[in-house]
Amino acid sequence: MELNLSKEDAAFRDEVRSFIAENYPQEMRVANPETDLTKEQSLLWHRILHKKGWIAPLWPKEYGGPGWSIIQRYLWEQETALAGALPPLAFSITMVGPVIYTFGNAAQKQKFLPRILSGDDWWCQGYSEPGSGSDLASVRCKAVRDGDHYVINGHKTWTTLAQHADWIFCLVRTDPAAKPQSGISFLLIDMKTPGISVRPIITIDGSHEINDVFFEDVRVPAENLIGEESKGWTYAKFLLGNERTSMAQTGRSKRYLKQLKKVAASEIRVDDPSASDFARDIARVEIDLMALEATEFRMISQMERGKDPGAAASLLKIRGTEIMQRVRDLSHRAIGHYGMALREHPASDNIFVPGPDYAHTVTEKYLNTRKLSIYGGSNEIQRNIIAKAVLGL
Structure with a gap:
């Protein structure tokens, strides 16, 4: 298409x-x-x-x-x-950068934007907490004003690439007495600040991509507050809207679907009893991908006319992540017994990786894509958003 x-x-x-x-x-x-x-x-x-x-x-x-x-x-x-x-890095370019140039003050724009563009500063996202994943309004990481600083205490989790990050943008609770969405602020925090510790979380595919981040009496200059205190929910929703719009990833799915067809042609014989069922499954996911792309085209057309897709962007997130998971599942099925191997290290001349070249890393990618329907707001939450904001239920 x-x-x-x-x-x-x-x-x-x-x-x-x-x-x-x-x-x-x-x-x-x-x-x-x-x-x-x-x-x-x-x-x-x-x-x-x-x-x-x-x-x-x-x-x-x-x-x-x-x-x-x-x-x-x-x-x-x-x-x-x-x-x-x-x-x-999406956390820098797609997420926090637009928040800063949209809601930040002149000094914040001058300080942060050039270093985001150059890559001198890498950012990570401090949203999720134990017990506060898709329900971000329940975050408990506390920020107490103390003169020209906020003192931060709390725990963020599933923090992608925190082990490499120079800065973290965080949702913190500045008014515990307010309604959940009304008591949250958006803070920019230097990861070198005393009191911050990072603990790796090794995921099911064996990689170190995410982390726990702990804050113990971390003092953050009040000048690092974005916008108004306790108005962070507005900025968080703006950021998540940008993130979810980019989650359709039709180009990436098309590339992986092309690879899947090559693998299936090599691994599944025509006389295999499962061949017709497998071909049907590939056709179904390809049709769904074409439908998603058509939906994406419609939204692009609306945006060109100045219409914000709003909550409808959740449709792209749901279908895009589900299609990617199905493509990865089919790829894993196609390589058969080679899929039993889990490569723990990058392939090199000194490491034996079983199976043909196209089978390498398929298991890791299959396992890693289990997260797609959870991060960025779980698909269950996205369906609730669509039901309320789009369908009026």
Whole structure:
């Protein structure tokens, strides 16, 4: 399925394809870039894009964005996903950056935005807590004003890449007497501040991607408060809207679906009794992916006319994550007994990895994608949002 592009947009797409092919670092072309690359390796593409002026497609030109149209931003996301390029860190570029330039003051914009663009500061997200996942209004991490500082005590969990982060943006409770959504503030916290400790959480696929973060009498300058005290719920919803809109990931799913078809053709014989059922399952997920892409096109068209998709963005999050999980499940089924192996280390000349090249890391990716329907607000919560805000139930 293709958008009906103008000559200008078609030329832009061709430019993007050529730029990626010619400039994406070879050492980043690994099977699992999200977990196999060091922080410095991950920043190679970031710095190339920053030099080009393409690091922040969503940002207005006045803050360092490229000034692209909505269609061009969509084309960029699609082409980078289809090429298998690791996107810049979303916590920095897609999440906290837009919050700062939308709700931050002049000093905050001047301090933080240039370092986000350059990659000098990496950010992580301090939202979830034990007992406060999709129900973010129940966060308990406490911030008490003490002169020119807030004193933070509490515990954040599932904090992705906190082990590498320079800063964390946090939802903290500044007014415990207020209604849950009304007593939350949005704070920017330097991860080097005394009293912060990070403990790794090893996930089911064997990788260290997420962490617990503990705050013990952490003093944060009050100047790091975004907007008004106890108005953080507004900023948090704005951030999550940006995150969920980008979760359709149709380009990424199309790339993985293409890989799945190749694996199935190699591993499943035509005379296998399960072959027809498997082919039907692939056809179903491909049809669902085409339907998701059509929905995405409709939302892009609405946004081009100045209409915010609002809660409807939750549709993209639900279907996008479910389709990705199904593609990964089918890939895992297709490789058969090779799927019993769990690769604990990046493949190298000194490490034996059983099975053909295309079977490497499939199990890890299958296990890792179990999280997709949970993070960014669980799909169950997204259905509630759609029921109330879109269907009026």
